Amino acid sequence: MVALEAEVSVWRGDSGKTVCASVYEDIPGQELVPGDVITIPPYGTMMACDAVLITGNCIVNESMLTGESVPVTKTPLPNPPPTEGQDPCVYISEEHKRHTLFCGTQVIQTRYYGGEKVKAVVIRTGFVTAKGELVRSILFPKPMGFKFYQDAMRFLAVLAGLAVIGFSYSVYMMISFKAPVKEIILRALDMITVIVPPALPAAMTVGSVYAQRRLMKQGIFCISPPRINVSGKTKLVCFDKTGTLTEDGLDLWGVVPADMSVVKNAADLPRGALLAAMASCHSLTLIEGEMTGDPLDLKMFEATDWLLEEPGPDNTRFDILAPTVVKPVTADTFIMGASSQTPYEIGILRQFPFSSSLQRMSVITRTLGNRNMDVYLKGAPEMVASLCIKETVPPDFHTTLMRYTLQGFRVIAFAWKMLDTSIKFHHLQKIQRDQVETDLTFLGLMVMQNALKPETTPTIQQLREANIRTVMVTGDNMLTAVSVARNCRMVLSNDTVILVTANPPEEGQPAHITWTYSEHPTEDSVVQGQGQQPGKWDSGADMSEPLVEYDMSYQNIQIEEPEGTYHFAVSGKSFAVIRNHFPYLIPKMCVRGTVFARMSPNQKAQLVESLQDLGYCVAMCGDGANDCGALKTAHAGISLSEAEASVASPFTSKIPNIQCVPTVIREARAALVTSFGSFKYMALYSMVQFVSVITLYSIDSNLGDIQYLYIDLAITTSVALFMGWQEAYPKLVPQRPLGSLMAPVNLFSVVSQVVLMIAVQVGTFVYLKQQPWFVPLKPDPKSDNILCYETTVVFSVTSYLYIVLAAAFSKGRPYRRPLYTNYVFMMSLMILLGFSTLLLLHPFSPLAKFIELKVDMPFHFRLVLLAIVSAYCIIVFVIEDFVVTSQVLRKLFRLRKKLPKNRYKLLEKELAENPDWPPVGETTYAVGEKYQDSTHS
Ligand SMILES: Nc1ncnc2c1ncn2[C@@H]1O[C@H](COP(=O)(O)OP(=O)(O)OP(=O)(O)O)[C@@H](O)[C@H]1O
Helix, strand or coil: CCCCCCEEEEECCCCCCCCCCCCEEEEEHHHCCCCCEEEECCEEEECCCEEEECCCEEEEECHHHHCCCCCEEECCCCCCCCCCCCCCCCCCCCCCHHHEECCCCEEEEEECCCCCCEEEEEEECHHHCHHHHHHHHHHCCCCCCCHHHHHHHHHHHHHHHHHHHHHHHHHHHHHHCCCCHHHHHHHHHHHHHHHCCCCHHHHHHHHHHHHHHHHHHCCEEECCCHHHHHHCCCCEEEECCECCCECCCCCEEEEEECCCCCECCHHHCCCCHHHHHHHHCCCCEEECCEEECCHHHHHHHHHHCEEEECCCCCCCCCCCCCCEEEEECCCCCECCCCCCCCECCEEEEEEEEEECCCCEEEEEEEECCCCCCEEEEEECHHHHHHHECHHHCCCCHHHHHHHHHHCCCEEEEEEEEECCCCCCHHHHCCCCHHHHCCCEEEEEEEEECCCECCCHHHHHHHHHHCCCEEEEECCCCHHHHHHHHHHCCCCCCCCEEEEEEEECCECCECCEEEEEEECCCCHHHCCCCCCCCCCCCCCCCCCCCCHHHHHHHHHHCCCCCCCCCEEEEEEHHHHHHHHHHCHHHHHHHHHHEEEEECCCHHHHHHHHHHHHHCCCCEEEEECCHHHHHHHHHCCEEEEECCCCCCCCCCEEECCCCCCHHHHHHHHHHHHHHHHHHHHHHHHHHHHHHHHHHHHHHCCCCCCCHHHHHHHHHHHHHHHHHHHHHCCECCCCCCCCCCCCCCCHHHHHHHHHHHHHHHHHHHHHHHHHHCCCCCCCCCCCCCCCCCCCHHHHHHHHHHHHHHHHHHHHHCCCCCCECCHHHCHHHHHHHHHHHHHHHHHHHCCCHHHHHHHCCCCCCCHHHHHHHHHHHHHHHHHHHHHHHHHCCCHHHHHHHHCCCCCCCCHHHHHHHHHHCCCCCCCCCCEEEEECCCCEEEEEC
């Protein structure tokens, strides 16, 4: 299941030969063992094991692992020379992901120089590989502490208790009837199977199985069906921003070089470091002639109007290495103008791939004809600025950045440096990232449009109407995130955003938090279209200041008193400080936080955990590898990916926008309601049969085999199979389905139905005994005493009860379409009802004989029984459709419940009742070890 049968070329190390010698043999994938050296073929290999790359580069589609559809480049494991006194560098799976090829991922293309083979060392095989993890997570999904399942277990315990009572009762009765030992044992064991229905687990999962199928038809794959029921309780959805709420392929708005004003068309940039950075600092690659890679990189490169060439076998112009080459479209552009014979080409020699936690990527390049090599770096502006020589960063860097981010633009910064000529090619593969990404010269900004996907705003609105909170958790800039949150109406126009800026203890000052308003972009803070130029890099900001600090300037923006509610906007850095120094504020941040920006992948997962701790049932929707942790942690992780299933999350949606979120929640609610309905039905079915059997045992009778078969197979199996076919209601409604079987409303429903059912069974039995024509059964120890009036009445009446209860527990609105739309189920109920009526009113002889029914009961008596079950039917529906769902009953139950159970509800109440918190415009200090806070204006 995990290992592939395809052949793999492996070096098994014949003694006396070296790896270089051609001692490779082809063996099936499952025969690989850790330590094997394998070669990766040039195109389209599916990895059969986890292996660490030791030579060459690979371009891999890892969507199975991360959900991210953009191919990633894998580079060989660095092999720094051992330094004295330091431990040798060891392979750590988590740290060296960029050098690891994972089982089940597809190596689209490999590259190496001078005809060398691309080699990797096998590190894991079978179920311990990445694919093994996927298979394991499908086979053994992570158990969710969901109340429904816990309650189901408790309910089963109650049923088991009843079974013991029934068992003892039947033994007692059988002994009193002097039945043979075999009979006593059989009947007593019968009692246990009656009370604990074997089909119960199947009935409980049937809802999720059908929901899983329906989701698949809508392009949403689920690898963990138990999560479907849990997702029905979703109360809050976290969204990643880029690629999830906003378009992935962002259009370039313009470039802001450090030394000149805005250039709208990147191709118009003068030849120089910035243009070269845009052309070379990316991880694009050609796959079957088509340029592929990060959509941001694609847009950036396309804007330069340059060409990208992958190395061919004879491409050795850049010394022994054959790098990717970029050059202007006009091939005759020469380095020194038309007089020169050296074409202007840049070879990308080494790449330090983009990492979300580092917020940057860089490349080492060489321009053809130059002796030295260059480093180009691009990434989050604050990060890039912090790596640059202070003097090279324009003084009004923050103002300019703010102008763009305030409007929701996505901004990327560039930097550059020339490497010392002493660094030669052969040093390149060993050089460390930190050595390269430092002391850079700031080059400028690239401003990209950050358009919302058309489906985003309506979906957020839909979720708000359904009373489901939405939260943005992104790696992007805070102001960009706030702007996008406003645009997609996650934050409404009359709501206020409060920036929570937390600083760690420094220079004798304790850790502190400042609370400031963020507002819409004001007239003068907005760069209006093309006419107005942004900042000219000339004010006096300090580069070491983080941007969140800079946001303090917001205090100067005049805003009206807030009318609507307030939302916190917290950056990753502040989130970390709050967790460490103000942990008691985390719940409040979670309850009112709507924008979490510059969050690292780990912090995204921590946020989801904190939300779960407050009692929220959290869904997370994201598209990238940086969302993996959060997707796995959330109750309902929905990954937007082209992959059919990824280990990253229980749900994977091929619909590349957030519309899939309401779909998952609607289907999950339908599944949850189905599971509850099936469970209640199964419980009632046991009770009905339990009462029937107890009644019949009291006269030494029992239901006949065919009668059992009709009830268990024809009625109950069709109910269990078809009940779940009822589709999800097309609209997401504000109320959430109950998550606990032991909820008072559910208990009321079950108890009232049990009482009613006992009343009908006992009532009809007593009524039968009062009939003048009634002859009681005279138990015959030699026969099974089935053909009698008592059994006939009990069977005829109860067969209606099962059908009526099935219909009554198949709830329609507001979580599922009405019962009548479930045509197959309706049809089967009608057929069963018709057949039961035939057996009750007119059991013609051969049939009656086959089923072991008495035929000589007066017709008027049969009509009375029909009237009783009809009345029962009406009362059942009144209870289920009016009483159980009535607000009066809910209020009555709520009388007992003084405080809400979920912590987030308590906190929401507390915050709503405290208008003086948060202390906007003030600073909160962490005081002493206990972190009591004190607030100062
Ligand atoms: N290909 C890239 N090269 C260099 N820097 C990048 C690249 N992609 C993103 N960045 C920078 O790194 C930051 C963090 O990126 P990350 O992928 O974690 O989040 P994001 O894409 O901005 O947002 P989200 O978390 O909503 O997807 C980005 O805000 C951006 O400034």
